[in-house]
Amino acid sequence: MLCSGLILCSVILLIQTLLESRKAAGKEEPLIDFHSPGVHCVFLIFAIMIAYAVIMSLFGFIVATLLFVVAVMLAMGERRPVWIGLTTVGITVFIYTVFTVIMGVVLPQGRFF
Amino acid sequence: MLTAFSAGFASVFTPMGLLAILGGVLCGIFVGVMPGLSSVMGMSIMLPVALAMDGNMGVLMMLGIFCGAIYGGSITAIMINTPGTANSAATCLDGYPMGHKYHQPGRAISISTTASTFGGLFSALMLLWTSPILSNFALKFSAQESFALALFGISIVASISSENVLKGIMGALIGLLLATVGVDTTTGAYRYTFDTVYLTGGISNIPVLIGLFAFSQGLINIADSYGNPRGKVTQKLERILPTKEDMIYCLPTFIRSSIIGTIIGAIPGTGGDIASWVGYNEAKRWSKHPEKFGDGAPDGIAGPEAANNAVSGGALIPLLSLSIPGDACTAIMLGALMMLGITPGPLLMSESPDKVYMIVIGLFFANIFMAICGFGGLKLFTKIASVPEVILNPLIFVFCFVGTFAVNHTVQDIYLMIVCGILGFFLIKMKFSIPPIILGMILGGILERNFRRSLVLSGGDWTTFFTRPISCTFIIIAILSLIYPFVFPKIKAYLAARREEKNG
Structure with a gap:
């Protein structure tokens, strides 16, 4: 029943959009601009996420996070090595302190570590 | 009642309790100050x-974040003209001119801090006063009423929160669908589990919330x-404590906006952003110098800030007494309370009143700490806003990765x-x-359980929802709130057409 409701709403929304787009053809800006550099950056980050999930299951949390932070900062256009290094280490130490030392969470272990 | 009150006070007034509130407030202000980090995000x-803390401490910390985040947004609104959270968008209008045109950012922030504290304390007082009354009223509720209330909560949020009602309804339906996954609690049937062990227990709320x-x-x-990186804070603060003249001048605005904020907060589906705009407009309408608005009027800062912080207490009224969250923040609050073993609702007041009083007193302390942090750590917070993206x-x-993992210790959650x-x-x-997705997901379980229970009670007769006056009223309001946005423009157009016919 919920599914059918969702489908019904989508159909109505589709019709509504079609009617409106006929009225104001080509005037509106698209909701997601697939050609903007920001969105490209986000797609790059999607790919990094998947890599992160794979690396974490293989090598464990700490290694994966170190690599992840470097990758995200590079993707966001940061190129100064000192900044990247400090942030990476800083974030990992911060997370480790908060979650493992204070809260006692055992972070995900990898298959090789 | 007095013993419950003192028990509640005792659980707040411990070193750990106060520390939890203080930590929460600091986190909240940090989240609020950073543009791009909303209060909902901070809470999730x-x-x-x-959840990792001892039950009461966790609740107190969430309260602290809730209050601090609403306040923190005003600092960035005043300093760099970018609201830290949506709640403070109205504060920009007068806060930024006062800070930059007249070079008094300290004065602007001192007014906003006082207004926020006043609004928060006022609404906590209202919560203390009204929730026993509402709970008493709600004790008469049966499964039918609970179902109607949950339906009411979801539909109001769905109709208000999105520009297009259809998108709101679709969000709520997505949420309800997510809530159906897992073993059916009544019959034990497996629903949408696709033969995986992970989905058997249902989709847990936290990964979805955080995601x-x-x-x-x-x-x-x-x-x-x-x-395009964010603007940096370049201004220096000249003063931190408010002047007496400003306080006396703004006092009527404080009171008016606090009342507005509390009422708007108590209505499901509305939140701090709406409250702050209404507070701003009312402050302008009642002001002796409406021409000064938009050009650094002190009551133009006090109005929205008192209103949006008053929402915190107002939103907790329906949450604690009816277990209906009014907006996304309180939906997370509801999730947190349930996971920490406190089930809000009419029974909470009669079964464990000490928890209710603990929350109310915690809210008081959260606001007091907010003022202390605001006046004491202001220089630090303005620096925080310059942390690069x-x-x-x-x-x-x-933080999202680890936080998600920390709750259930499963990598699948990530x-x-x-x-x-x-x-x-x-x-x-x-x-x-x-918000409709989250509300649908959190209220989905309550909705379904009570729907089935009331059908069992009535022996399968579905008219039972309409023969009871309270449940009937709520269902009708729920349906109206969904139909109204479709029908209202048509009625308006029809009336306008008729008027034109008459005139011309």
């Missing part, structure tokens, strides 16, 4: 930390801020969170709003 990121609110917001921040966003992502985050990115970009 910190939820795993709160949709925090993770997707991080992605959006990256997409929007790519190549490049450092902030990876930190958010990693995968689910990533998927929700990516979906959330597209949903937000396509102007769907997230």
Whole structure:
């Protein structure tokens, strides 16, 4: 029943959009601009996420996070090595302190570590 | 009642309790100050930390974040003309001119701090006063009424929170669908589990919450801020404590906006952003110098700030007495309370009143700490706003990963969170709003349980929802709130056409 409701709403929304787009053809800006550099950056980050999930299951949390932070900062256009290094280490130490030392969470272990 | 009150006070007034509130307030202000980190995001990121604490401490910390985040947004609104959270958008109008045109950012922030504290304390007082009354009234509720109330909550949020009602309804339906996954509690049937062990227990709320609110917001921040970094705070603060004249001048605005904020907060579906705009407009309407608004009027800062902080107490009224969350923040609050073993609702007041008083007193202390932190740590907070995105966003992502993992200790939760985050990115970009999804998901269980229970009670007679006056009223309001946005423009057009016919 919920599914059918969702489908019904989508159909109505589709019709509504079609009617409106006929009225104001080509005037509106698209909701997601697939050609903007920001969105490209986000797609790059999607790919990094998947890599992160794979690396974490293989090598464990700490290694994966170190690599992840470097990758995200590079993707966001940061190129100064000192900044990247400090942030990476800083974030990992911060997370480790908060979650493992204070809260006692055992972070995900990898298959090789 | 007095013993319960003192028991509640005792559980707040311990070193750990006060520390939890203080920590929460500091986190909240930090989240509020950073543009791009909303109060909802802060609450969902910190939820795993709160769950790891001892029950009461976690609740107190969430309260602290809730209050602090609403206040923190005003600092950035005044300093760099970018509201730290949506709640403070109205504060920009007068706060920024006062800070930059007249070079009095300290005065502006001192007014906003006082107004926030006043609004918060006022609404906590209202919560203390009204929730026993509402709970008493709600004790008469049976399964039918609970079903109607949950339906009412979802439909109001669905109809208000999104520009297009259809998108709101679709969000609520997505949430309800997510809530159906897992073993059916009544019959034991497996629903949408696809023969996996992971889905048997249902989709847990936290990965979805963190993914949709925090993770997707991080992605959006990256997409929007790519190549254009945020403005930096360059102003120096000249004073921190408010002057007596300002306080006396703004006092009527404080009181008016606090009342407005509390009432708006108590209405499901509305939140701090609406309250602050209404507070601003009313302050302008009643002011002796309406021409000064938009050009650094002190009551133009006090109005929205008192109103949006008064929402915190107002929103807790229906949450504690009826277990209906009014907006996304209180929906997370509801999730946190349930996971910490406190089930809000009419029975809470009669079964464990000490918990209710603990929350109310915790809210009082959260506001007091907010004032102390605001006046004491202001210089630090203005510096925080200059932390670059490049450092902030990876930190958010990693926090999301670990936070999700920390709750259930399963790696699958992280995968689910990533998927929700990516979906959330597209949903937000396509102007769907997230609160209906979360409300649908959290209230879905309550909705279904009470629907079945009332059908069992009535022996399968579905008219039972309409023969009881209270449930009938709520269902009718719920249906009206969904139909109204479709019908209202048509009625308006029809009336306008008729008027024209008469005139011409």
